[in-house]
Amino acid sequence: MNLTRRQMLCASVGAAAAGVFGFSLSASATPEATAESIKNFSGGKEPAMGGDLTLTTPEIAENGNTVPIEVSVASPMTDDDYVESVVIYAEGNPNPDVAVFHFTPMSGAAEAKTRMRLAKTQNVVAVAKTSKGQVFMDKKEVKVTIGGCGG
Secondary structure, three states, rough: OOOOOOHHHHHHHHHHHHHHOOOOOOOOOOOHHHHHHHHHHHHOOOOOEEOEEEEOOEEEEEEOOEHHHEEEOOOOOOOOOOOOEEEEEEEEOOOOOOEEEEEOOHOOEEEEEEEEEEEEEEEEEEEEEOOOOEEEEEEEEEEOOOOOOOO
């Protein structure tokens, strides 16, 4: 293969940038990395499964490029008892942290809808933290048939 100087320079710069910024073609989050992020978010507290948190995802996403996600937490949303934040994680994406939603008592309800890109079939996890220190988690597997950020 006969490369020009320009091609060699571009390849070298790309490889250097990947090394400096930590890019990897095969990098993806792991359940362990997700668990570590959850531990950091919850302050080391073990989240209760289900509880007042509901994560709604499609069972099968025909296009991984745009997967609808909904979260809701049953909470009185008063000054003394409200949901502070909800984090959504994707265990198989390059970075497990996908979205963070912050709430106050003035929010009225702890509900959010968004769309996310999923690299492949994987678990989507939502974790909610309340003002009283409670932590809830819900997890759903989403089967991705095409697309996604990993192909």
